[in-house]
Amino acid sequence: MALTELQRPTKVAFYGRLQGAANKMNNLMHEWSELAEFVNNLTTEDLDAMGVAAGDVRTDLTEFRTIMSELHDFFTGTATTQTHVPETVVDKIRSI
Numbered sequence: 001m002a003l004t005e006l007q008r009p010t011k012v013a014f015y016g017r018l019q020g021a022a023n024k025m026n027n028l029m030h031e032w033s034e035l036a037e038f039v040n041n042l043t044t045e046d047l048d049a050m051g052v053a054a055g056d057v058r059t060d061l062t063e064f065r066t067i068m069s070e071l072h073d074f075f076t077g078t079a080t081t082q083t084h085v086p087e088t089v090v091d092k093i094r095s096i
Contacts, residue, residue, distance in 0.1 A: 029075045036068035060092045 039061055067086045073079040
């Protein structure tokens with residue numbers, strides 16, 4: 001279904017929106033990569049000191065680190081497999 005004249009953005013607005021989305025995606029990938037590296041370097045002692053409970057929460061953090069790394073790998077073209085479904089893991093982290 002084609003957009004009506006009232007729905008169609010100008011070329012400048014359309015390109016601006018695309019550029020904004022691309023910039024956000026690039027910045028998020030960089031942030032996720034750094035966060036995945038940080039979570040990867042956490043030890044059991046670090047998590048204990050931060051008060052992170054043993055069990056499901058730690059498993060969720062590990063899965064979250066994995067999907068962040070996999071999303072980064074997909075973004076950079078180095079992905080080989082998908083270990084977890086990102087939406088499922090993100091929902092778990094959101095509900096911590």
